[in-house]
Amino acid sequence: MKGKLGTIVAVVLVLSFVLAGIGYAQGGFPQPGTSTTNAVVQNKATTAGSVASLIVNYYDTNGTLVFENSDVKIDPKSVQEIKTEDEPLPAGFKGAAVVSSDQPIASIVSIRNSNVVGAPDGFTQGAYNGTAQAATQIFFPTVWGFSGIVSRFTVQNADATANEIKLDFYDRQGNSLGSLNETLQGYGSKTYYLGDNNDLPAGWPANFADGAITVTSTNGKLLAGASTATWPNRAAAYQALTTNNQGTVLYAPSHYRFKQAPSDPEYTLFSAVNIQNTSATETAQVRVEYYTRGDTSGTPALVLNTTIAPLSARGLNTKNGGDLDAAAFNPLGTDWDGSVKIISENNVPLVGSGITNWGVAGHAGIYALVSDTGAADTIFIPAQYRRIPSGQWAQWSALNLQNIGGSTISRSELTVEYIDTNGNTIKTFTGAQLPSDLASGGAFGLNTRNGGDLNAADFNSFGDNFIGGIYVTGPAGAELVAVSNIIYSNRASVYNGEPD
Secondary structure (H helix, E strand, O other), X not given: OOOOOOOOOEEEEEEEOOOOOOOOOHHHOOOOOEEEXXXXXXXXXXXXXXXXXXXXXXXXXXXXXXXXXXXXXEXXXXXXXXXXXXXXXXXXXXXXXXXXXXXXXXXXXXXXXXXXXXXXXXXXXXXXXXXXXXXOEEEEEEEEEOOOOEEEEEXXXXXXXOEEEEEEEEEOOOOXXXXXXXXXXXOOEEEEEOOOHHHOOOOXXXXXXXXXXXXXXXXXXXXXXXXXXXXXXXXXXXXXXXXXXXXXXXXXXXXXXXXXXXXXOOOOXXXXXXXXXXXXXXXXXXXXXXXXXXXXXXXXXXXXXXXXXXXXXXXXXXXXXXXXXXXXXXXXXXEEEEEEEEEEOOOOOEEEEEEEEEOOOOXXXXXXXXXXXXXXXXXXXXXXXXXXXXXXXXXXXXXXXEEOOOOOEOHHHOEXXXXXOOOOEXXXXXXXXXXXXXXXXXXXXXXXXXXXXXXXXXXXXXXXXXXXXXXXXXXXXXXXXEEEEEEEOOOEEEEEOEEO
């Protein structure tokens, strides 16, 4: 997949939430503060000399081209950060970006929120994946709108000409809350705020808590999107899901129910999955299986069942139960981490999101649940860090890698390569350097601060200012999926690894 610029082999549609001075105070909803974004792009070409040349076009909400950056070059397997604050964009810019490359690329968007009233230090964080394959229908399985959490979601027209769209809103009980019809200009975008009735269908219920949204292009044009969630003291983000994320089996590679001590009042880490039924007509019968990390028996530690009405969503939360009873998760105990397998027993296609909450620290992150079609024998992880200025930890990262295939992958056939922004391989883990083989359904974690399932000292050679990405390879035909955490001293975010 090579070509000259102009013959574009990868187009990543990156939504830029550069929201200056916005204070949504209506109804006592949490306020997001002021947001700025960085895009982190990884060159998926692996052969020497295959440098990626990028064009980054920034569009305002009306689809007007505001600035074009054609100066970004990225070495094979390497990453570059593109900071909107370094671009000559007008103050208060709101809009989206389209990144074009002559090599295949992966990307995430990192959102930093400042002046957040509820955060002790005034900062929160979010991250989501750029969209490489826009679609005529997109899904938001995780949206909230009450005093504890409120969502914004943005829909981007991925086409150069006007796009007619319909938005359908549902609550968690499966009730339709109405629809909206909009026109988006070429490459234009619009953000909807669930704390403002002007952005919602008429008759919006005052007691709305959470639900799901489906957006459809009625004239067949392509769409992309992303959503942010704001708590009083934390934030999170995820990309809109498409038919490429649909499956009758979904996986959450990273899941927790953990306290430092069973008597602690708050969980150190806990997780949720929100699962959306993408059928407009059929109720989904869903089985949810929880697997303990390191257990190679293939027997789930917990199995739960639920039903999901058409186009609506259900949430399962290891701390409070979500839409189930909290006691349903007691068999996991308070020292559990692992992964989740979600099965549509009547083959109704599903999409979903996984949520990680650092309960004690007050951080959160959201990622897309992965279907079988999202697995690959090669995975790219665009953003990894190990920054310790003046001996104080400022930023670090974790990789959670899962095998969703039907057979064990030997660690002798796995390679996890860390590459810095100059294209240098800083560390390669393979064979006995890795924690274990990956049994079917099994997962392990690598953490640049504490080692994860390795030793912390295994990352000392990275030094104190590592910024880069990861290139994971397994045997041909392997089915690997990954989720990565970006953690700061005062905030955190989560995003999906991207298959080759």
